[in-house]
Amino acid sequence: MKSYRSNKATKLNLRDFKSVQMRTFWITSLAFFLCFFAWFGIVPFMPDVVKDLGLTPSQKWNSIILAVSGTVFARLAIGKLCDKYGPRLCYTYLLVFGAIPVILLGFVQTPLQFMVCRLFIGFIGASFVITQFHTSIMFAPNIVGTANATSAGWGNLGGGANRLGMPLIAAAVVSFGVADEIAWRYSMVIAGILCLAMGLVYYFFTQDTPEGNFQELKEKGEMPVLKKDEASFSSVLKDYRVWILFFVYAACFGIELTVYGTMDDYLQNRFGLDRTFAGNLVLSFALMNIFARTLGGYFGDKFGNTKGVRGRVLFLAVMLGAEGLMLSFFSMTTSIAVGMVFLIAFSLTVQMAEGATFSVVPFINKKAIGSISGIVGAGGNVGAFLAAILLKSKSAVAESSALIKSNGLGEEAMKAAQTAASASAVSAGYFLIGGCILLAALVSLAIKFTGSEEVVASNKLNVLLADK
Template identity: 35%
Template sequence: MVKLLANPLPIDPVTQKADAINIFSVQRPYMRAFHLSWFSFLTAFTGWFAIAPIMPAIKKDLNLTVSQVGDSNLTSIASTIIFRVIIGPLCDRFGPKRVMAILLAAGAIPVGLSGLANNASEFITLRFFIGIIGATFVPCQFWTTQMFSSSVVGSANALVGGWGNMGAGVTYVIMPFVLEGILSSGVSDHNAWRIALVVPAGLCLVVGLMCLLLSDDCPQGDWSRRGLSIEQSTDVEAHEVFHDVSEKKNANKVEKKENDAASNYSDTNAPAQKSTRPAIGMFFFALKNPNVIILMFMYACSFGIELAVDNVIGYFFYEHFNLSLKMAGLIGSLFGLMNLFSRATGGFLSDYFYKRSGIRGRLLACCGSVFGIVPFVDPTIVGAISGLVGAGGNIGGLIFTGVFKAYAHDTPVAFLVLGGVTMCVSLMTFLIKIDGRMLLEIRRK
């Protein structure tokens, strides 16, 4: 199985990526980036879903209809689709830490301004712009893809994605308590939920600043230094020391060495990564690959369903079972908090079976393993593919949120529909073909 407590971290001599993980380390560059990637995504969730746990209070204050609540849920996910597609190439161009910081700062603005809404139109519009922050998933996954080799990238991506997704559960715990604390201090119902939204907005700004000041884009440090050679050492900190003069002379040699490794790519080689400038043609090129379409469908029925359920689960418990806002939030939080282990399990299994069966092994799991497959689809445009697959998750979230809106007065039926669709889409796994390999192969004599 994947080493989660490796000390020191083994480093691949060609790609300069880590071949193991140490979850209790915060050393630069590898584990610092690992922890900031998931913590940034978790923080983004506190802003993205800050409204959901306290929606009953907002609905009452703004006199929202059930349909308007559904519309606001739809817009908060719809806008993320656009931004996730754009963000992939920006990661390729500018590196993950800058993109992550900018998204957190940009998303914090509409989160904080949501408290100024006085009617349904203003509220729905602000929720649309809050969706910007949902695009943080792309730099989250892109970041660990730059830091960890193919042998552990499935686990790394699953861990940071899963722990980041816990933000929905954390938000369901925190926001009702924050609201109750503000109400207990004597603030009116009209103002309490508005003040409460300042908390997640402030958290997003702080964590965004941490990304800029305390982390690295890649093993070599800043994104501008990617591809340069570094002196191998068991001390991870030593990888921050660069010899500029000698590396400028050797840069071309290193690039040739990495290109040779890419051309010899197989199930046992790490996927080479090549940065490209943002271009619309890149997306069309990626979409010509049927594997990208299939992974988008699969992610729509895993992460997409999670997004849809995160938006309604607290309100469902509040209305359907007549629970208090705080109790509904606590129970609803369990769904998101399962990501502590559920998504990571998919990544662990993906890496485990990859070592035993090659790329076919990665085709056996779902949400946690989708991004264990992404780096192998086309290593030259990982950012663009990450953005498209991530957008697939949001498209699924949009569709399934629409299902919940359609069955707003019979939510259990909506859950039944989601389950049936997911079972059907799971069969698409048998159509994926990576590096000439499929999950089931018919061998001719």
């Protein structure tokens, strides 16, 4: 019986747009970019949304948490669906149906409607799992970490590019005579239409594997039909390494989401930066995904090729440790110059840790890459959810206490006290989160691979390289 993974690419040739492996790489990266662009598309317009819908501070925080929470369930489900139906159909349906709440967000009239839409928009964050699954079955072990990290990193750019792209779309809409205060509605509709169009592109221009689509291969007898699907998924759930990687991804991607989601306000409150400058700084850190996450996957592959799968784990632990230290040091700085050094270092290491994580994932259980990717990917959103809850609770308590103590001193004094309290609370929260990341680094060292697993990975790589 022919293996449906026998023609994996052993090189990542970015100038190649014709081979099925590289065509899939480019399309899945673009699809992921658009999903993140739409997922966080409302962020640049939040001041307009708050004014238009009358959101309270609590409702604003809750909408952020809901947008992250919805992704957890979607990622857990989509991985198993990928294993069964293939990434092509899963991505097509996700893009088409995910476009609906994005479009509907442009028509909301109440805070409740807004939060419901943000919850369901979060489902398109599951696109990450499909992207990692699709590149994992298109690229060989010697390059899979680099391919996974690059496609994910470039896709993540959508979460930063929206800070520039969405205002530009809004400006174009305004130029056609639309009122500035409602331009955000039209912008979200346009973002949803782009996702819908991308779903059609994915259906017609990609395929599940280098040899063809899952259904076709099953009909030809070239791909085994997994009759023990439930047993296979059960074995995934029982594998301790999957849950360690769940924790690890919570400590890198989850923390990146929360830190960058709160960094604008923190930079203003802590260092007195104006909103525009703070926003541009955060955008520049997000743009580091162009290369930083790729570096994590690249060095993960390098260590894997020379020291086996264990080498990938060791590199991951080092990156996590560096990430935790950089965030902790940043939280203690009071100088903007020194703070920027640590924040840049944090941005680099957290994204490299993300790339390194998914240089390990494909080697846990090759028969259930989708399920494992879904569980690990969901860990990122669980981490973001817990970190957001931590920062929200600490900030709320500190601000309330500051307002009570400064009551009667005047509005300006109360505002200053509230700002200082918020900065101090978030700083303490960042330090605590840094400690949790260091714990994740230590726990990651518990990931072990048997001698037979190392041999299988090495033998498969040798066969693939010999065929090229």
